[in-house]
Amino acid sequence: MSRLAPEVLSRYEPVIGLEVHVQLATLTKAFCGCSTKFGSAPNSNTCPVCLGLPGALPVLNKKALDLAMRASMALQCQIQERSRFARKNYFYPDLPKGYQISMYELPLAIHGCVEIELEGRKKRIGVTRLHMEDDAGKSLHEGFAESGRWSYIDFNRCGTPLAEIVSEPDLRTPAEAYAYLNTLKQILEYTEVSDCNMEEGSLRCDANVSVRLRGAPQFGTKAEVKNLNSFRYLSHALEYEIERQIELLESGGTVVQETRLWNVAAGRTEPMRSKEFAHDYRYFPDPDLLPVSISPARIEEVRRSMPELPDAKVARFLRDYGLTPYDAGVLTATRSLADYFEAAVRAGAPAKAAANWIAVELLRRLNDAGKGIAECPVEPAALAELLAKVEKGEITAASGKKVFATMFDTGKRAAEIVAAEGLAQISDTGAIEKIAREVVAKSPDNVAKYRSGNEGVFKFFVGQVMRETRGQANPQVVNEILKRVLAE
Numbered sequence: 001m002s003r004l005a006p007e008v009l010s011r012y013e014p015v016i017g018l019e020v021h022v023q024l025a026t027l028t029k030a031f032c033g034c035s036t037k038f039g040s041a042p043n044s045n046t047c048p049v050c051l052g053l054p055g056a057l058p059v060l061n062k063k064a065l066d067l068a069m070r071a072s073m074a075l076q077c078q079i080q081e082r083s084r085f086a087r088k089n090y091f092y093p094d095l096p097k098g099y100q101i102s103m104y105e106l107p108l109a110i111h112g113c114v115e116i117e118l119e120g121r122k123k124r125i126g127v128t129r130l131h132m133e134d135d136a137g138k139s140l141h142e143g144f145a146e147s148g149r150w151s152y153i154d155f156n157r158c159g160t161p162l163a164e165i166v167s168e169p170d171l172r173t174p175a176e177a178y179a180y181l182n183t184l185k186q187i188l189e190y191t192e193v194s195d196c197n198m199e200e201g202s203l204r205c206d207a208n209v210s211v212r213l214r215g216a217p218q219f220g221t222k223a224e225v226k227n228l229n230s231f232r233y234l235s236h237a238l239e240y241e242i243e244r245q246i247e248l249l250e251s252g253g254t255v256v257q258e259t260r261l262w263n264v265a266a267g268r269t270e271p272m273r274s275k276e277f278a279h280d281y282r283y284f285p286d287p288d289l290l291p292v293s294i295s296p297a298r299i300e301e302v303r304r305s306m307p308e309l310p311d312a313k314v315a316r317f318l319r320d321y322g323l324t325p326y327d328a329g330v331l332t333a334t335r336s337l338a339d340y341f342e343a344a345v346r347a348g349a350p351a352k353a354a355a356n357w358i359a360v361e362l363l364r365r366l367n368d369a370g371k372g373i374a375e376c377p378v379e380p381a382a383l384a385e386l387l388a389k390v391e392k393g394e395i396t397a398a399s400g401k402k403v404f405a406t407m408f409d410t411g412k413r414a415a416e417i418v419a420a421e422g423l424a425q426i427s428d429t430g431a432i433e434k435i436a437r438e439v440v441a442k443s444p445d446n447v448a449k450y451r452s453g454n455e456g457v458f459k460f461f462v463g464q465v466m467r468e469t470r471g472q473a474n475p476q477v478v479n480e481i482l483k484r485v486l487a488e
């Protein structure tokens with residue numbers, strides 16, 4: 001619920017820039033050989049390097065660099081010939097080295113963009129930079145108040161490779177920020193840069209927010225809201241923070257530059273610390289690591305490894321399969337769904353029918369079952385077989401849906417289910433005519449209505465015949481026969 005009148009809100013324009021941290025999908029850490037496996041026993045994936053023991057030497061993980069380069073390319077960034085890791089010094093119990101290794105003045109890539117689409121309108125959002133860094137560990141707190149207070153530290157996360165992607169302050173509404181994060185996530189999943197699992201912390205988002213009077217030449221002072229680790233939190237925190245700043249300005253106050261946290265339980269942002277500045281961190285080039293130099297040949301190699309990106313896939317689906325933009329959008333939401341669709345088409349399913357069945361029936365059932373397309377019990381070829389039966393008129397579309405439900409629940413093929421349940425379409429005109437005559441005989445009132453020009457009741461008769469045949473009558477035959485019988 002908004003605390004401010006709409007006419008007050010509408011006088012201001014929000015300005016938003018996102019900083020997104022994404023875990024690079026490597027098996028081992030950024031600078032040592034420890035596993036990055038999620039959920040391992042606490043502190044089991046550690047070594048002198050990621051624990052920051054004196055004398056241990058880090059070595060950059062090539063796969064991590066390749067993934068960061070792939071992300072840079074997918075975000076249309078310029079990959080720099082030379083980049084460099086720095087030490088960002090700060091104290092925190094879950095940071096045993098006493099510094100984070102992060103690219104600072106020479107990031108891996110700059111000047112990219114992400115194209116978002118909102119209500120059919122496209123907008124380009126600038127990507128300022130993409131740089132690599134390592135992650136800190138995790139602190140767990142337990143037993144507040146009477147029972148005393150305990151803190152545990154798990155260093156398993158320490159040294160996990162991350163890419164930080166910083167956007168330009170080009171976003172103007174929470175909805176745009178949402179669309180940006182969604183598109184970014186989709187691109188990172190397509191390129192297999194990251195699994196983007198938000199529950200496991202593979203994708204994390206900080207939002208920088210300011211407001212200004214519409215038409216004002218300069219941006220207002222921003223606050224940074226940390227740790228928005230779900231789409232819902234991002235939307236809610238932005239809505240809240242925008243109103244908080246407007247309210248403050250309206251009451252004659254000023255926004256202070258600070259770092260805030262989204263308090264999920266209270267539904268508000270709260271101050272966490274005053275804004276730190278770069279000089280607070282005493283950045284300096286990490287003397288243990290070589291500068292990163294990337295040859296044009298290496299860039300070319302990564303370019304060749306790039307998969308088709310979402311936009312290109314949408315364009316191809318529109319062109320090659322004649323899908324609607326809506327269906328193309330739904331089917332390309334993930335690479336695996338798009339692959340499923342194309343596998344069904346390759347197995348002989350007509351593209352438009354396959355698109356429709358997948359977008360409606362299949363996704364609904366997957367959603368209800370809480371499953372992803374990877375766990376879909378119906379193989380693409382099995383869906384193609386079912387669609388062929390509907391297409392050829394062996395079963396009606398209504399029966400097709402029933403068969404599909406059984407396929408989904410049991411993993412059986414369409415032919416077996418149709419035979420076992422006697423669902424083969426009734427095209428036998430004699431049988432249908434008999435039923436049609438019975439239906440007509442039972443409803444003299446409706447027959448009278450129909451004959452006096454009320455075409456609407458025709459649907460009633462069709463419905464009755466379909467009911468009597470358990471949805472198995474060929475609808476075209478039913479129509480023809482009913483027209484004839486009613487005209488007698």
Ligand code: ADP
Nearest residue numbers: 015016017018167168169208209210219220222
């Ligand atoms: P800082 O020096 O505080 O780290 P940066 O200029 O590096 O600030 O920007 C960090 C993030 O904040 C970027 O995503 C950027 O787009 C965003 N940002 C910068 N200025 C503003 C502003 N006035 N309002 C909202 N976001 C901003």
Ligand code: ZN
Nearest residue numbers: 032034047050
């Ligand atoms: Zn290690």
Ligand code: MG
Nearest residue numbers: 019166277278
């Ligand atoms: Mg900055």
